[in-house]
Amino acid sequence: MSGALAAGLAGCSYLPFGGGVPYGSVSLPGSEPPRFRQWVPSESAFEPHVDAEQSGRIRYKRPGVGNRSVGRPFRINDTALASDMEHVGIGYTEYDAVVHNGSAIVGLTSVDRESVASALEPTGYERTDTHRGYDRYTRSDKPRALAVGDEAIVAARADGTEPRELAVGRVTTTIDAKAGRVERRHESDDDFRVLTEMTGGRPSVRTSLPLTGLGEPSHSALSHAFDEDNVYVVVDHVYASAADRPDESTVRDALADTFDGPALLLPSEPDAVDIETDGRTLSIRIRQGVESYLERVWAERPPLVTFGVEFDGDRVTFTHEAGEPIPASRLGIRPEYGFDGGDPFEGGGTFEPGDSVTLTLTDDADESYIVSWQSAGETHHSLFEYHLGARDENKTSARR
Known part of the structure; x- marks a missing residue:
């Protein structure tokens, strides 16, 4: 069982599935393009501002999609994202989407700048300057930077032992990536491009979560999609070459071990599991009924x-x-x-x-x-x- 995947889904309850893996065809709902990657600078563009501890871990979520699709909150990814966000007068579910690019976090919504300025008034944030149409705020107690635009809030922080300029640089580079002024990661890293084309803009995407027993992918992601009746959980892997990708028999063996494990990281009672391989890519698609899946997911969102x-x-x-x-x-x-x-x-x-x-x-x-x-x-x-x-x-x- 993957320790990486376990850490990524902390706060969710998954029970073991017995009786064999129900293989069958799984057709995924249509997905939007992966527009979140517009906010992800290349590693070279982020230097020297990159957060080494979080580099490569991309998280994306559309907070309200579970409510609209299945009639109740779907909180996977919310815990990790909300823990890195602050109060700016906008509720978490008011964001159309939230993107964490590994060093900065972006909340996408229609922004009332005066309301945000009012929410920041009692805090230690001070407005310092502007950058590409964004009002930029900073503070020094714990080095943090915040940029307020018409359609996004971009924020970053640095450790107390690091200069405030590091947080400012993370915000600035993220804005520059969206504006196309610096290279984006999918433009410089072909494996990341392939991975994000596999995930598309599914309602919840988190990268760097490989499933154990399946070799060493160069990039991996866990994502979720919905329709009125089902939740779809997708594990995507990209390998350096087709020779590095495990064959379907190896994948089935790994999944059998995973589903028989003591603490399952995937849906507990899947209706169908589908394996798709193509060249150097692997996609594991799992479908489960909404009710049986969401009743096991109890993750609670932290306060902003x-x-x-x-x-x-x-x-x-x-x-x-x-x-x-x-x-x-x-x-x-x-x-x-x-x-x-x-x-x-x-x-x-x-x-x-x-x-x-x-x-x-x-x-x-x-x-x-x-x-x-x-x-x-x-x-x-x-x-x-x-x-x-x-x-x-x-x-x-x-x-x-």
């Missing part, structure tokens, strides 16, 4: 919140500047050591705009601290992380 942070070398203070109120019982600090006292969120109530918690650090303080949020399924997700850096040198203020 803008946090501020102040650090004076001895104390670090996290402030809820704007966004959704959060039950304090859902919040925590990780790691749970390196500061005086217990959990600062204990005591119940609601953590809402204007509220703060302060950690008085001890000699065994960690290098970074996370404000974490716990879903109803008791999975913890990072809402905000701050790297302390050198405690004697890295003293910051959200209003600096």
Whole structure:
């Protein structure tokens, strides 16, 4: 079973399927073109702004599509995307689409710039300049940059130990890619071009999630599509050559092991599984009824919140500047050591705009601290992380 795929679907419940794999023809619903790749710069264009930890991991989601297609929320990919977003006065499901290109995140919708400016007013963001028609905002406590256009919000962050210019560069390069002013990844990486033509603009796409036992694809993706009655889960692989692609017998063996595994990463009771190979590509298409599939998917979307942070070398203070109120019982600090006292969120109530918690650090303080949020399924997700850096040198203020 693929550890990569398991990590990508954390927060979703999948049960093992017994009794053999039901192979049969699976015809996928029509798909839009992969327009999300217009927002994905080539690796060379992103240098030196690329986020090395996330490079290559592309996530795309149309937040409202599950509601419209099957009458209820479909939240796969929402957790990963919402965790990287802040409050700008636009609700998550108000976005037509959300794209994370590995270093910056883009929310696509019709934008009221005055409303966004009003939502940013109580935060540490300050309007600094413009770029290709976008109003650009930055802040320094945790280096972040935000650009507001008529049809998109583009945002990026950097670690506390990295310069703010790194976040600005990620936003700028992403905007330049959409404008065609820098090379896009599908224009420089033919394997990525092939992969995104396979996925198209399905409602949910996440790359770099290979299925185990199927060799070493150069690129891979997990995507989802819908019609009124079914959910379609698709695993796409692109290999360096046709010789590197496993044959259908090998794929069937790998799928048999996957479906017999203790914690299944694919639909638990598929109606049909189809394998399609062509040259150096492999596509595994799985169909399952809407009701039986979605009742097992319990992923809960994290709240959209803008946090501020102040650090004076001895104390670090996290402030809820704007966004959704959060039950304090859902919040925590990780790691749970390196500061005086217990959990600062204990005591119940609601953590809402204007509220703060302060950690008085001890000699065994960690290098970074996370404000974490716990879903109803008791999975913890990072809402905000701050790297302390050198405690004697890295003293910051959200209003600096």
